[in-house]
Amino acid sequence: MRARLIETAMIVFAEKGVGASIIPDVVSLAEVSQGSFYNYFRTNEDLLLAISDELSGEMVGLIEAAVSDIEDPALRVATGMRCYLHLARKHNLLARFLAAGGLRVLAAQNKAFRYLPEDIEEGQKRGDLANVPLEIVLDLIGGAGLVAIDRMARGRTAKDYPEKIVAAIMRTMGLSVAEAERVTGASLPKLAPAPDSLLARAQARATAQTPERA
Structure with a gap:
């Protein structure tokens, strides 16, 4: 029941x-009673935190599997950002949820970016990345990422759109054009959420309920 409510709330x-106050909509769409709902959640914020926490955990698993063996910190940063954006591009419900949530959801998704500060600082110490205050770099990444996700949520984008966005970000972080192209040109592993993951379950539910939007 809790999983069903979270899936529905994400949609x-x-x-x-x-x-928005979404509890009545969630109760109706999930086809449960209000009493059943309040056995698990009390407020919109409870729902939002539950979704964000579960999504972050799933995305961390997929991203860390892709970056864990990369020694070059600039390549790790670029690969992690590409993975995140490709997940949003492939899963429209995820993109729409992240775009709708904006900074509130981004702040709750800190786990999904936990590798970034350490890798950025390592790249700066090596001289590969410009010595810009970390909070400014993270704001730049977060802002550009949100705009990119909003664009992907609203319509189709080119297959290499995530690469182009990440290459531009990496250039602002001090890489040359050639280096930015190198770190965004490496192949990515298949990013396939587990069938029982929230991302897969919610996307399937959205597709079944509103095929034209999912």
Whole structure:
């Protein structure tokens, strides 16, 4: 029941935004009673945190599997960002949820970016990345990432759109054009969420309920 409510809430948040009061919609769409709902959640914020926490854990697993064996910190940073954006591009519900949530959801997704500060600082110490204050670099990545996700949520983008965005970010971080192309040109592993993951379950539910939007 809890999983069903989280899946449904993710769909409703994606449609209505995180500022809306969505509990009645979740109860209706999930076809449960209000009493059953309140056995698990009390507020919109409870739902939002539950979704963000579960998604972060799933995305961390996929991203860390792709970057864990990379020694070059700039390549690790670029690969992690590409993985994140490709997941959003492939899963429209995820993109719409992240775009609807904006900075509130991004702040709750810190686990998904936990490798970034250490890798950025390592790249700066090696001289590969410009010596810019870490908080500014993270703000740049977060802002550009949100805009990119919003664009992907609203319509189709080129297959290499994530690479182009990440290459531009890496150039602002001090890489040359050639180096930015190198770190965004490496092949990525297949990013396949497990069938029982929230991302896969919610996307399947959204597709079944509103095929034209999923």
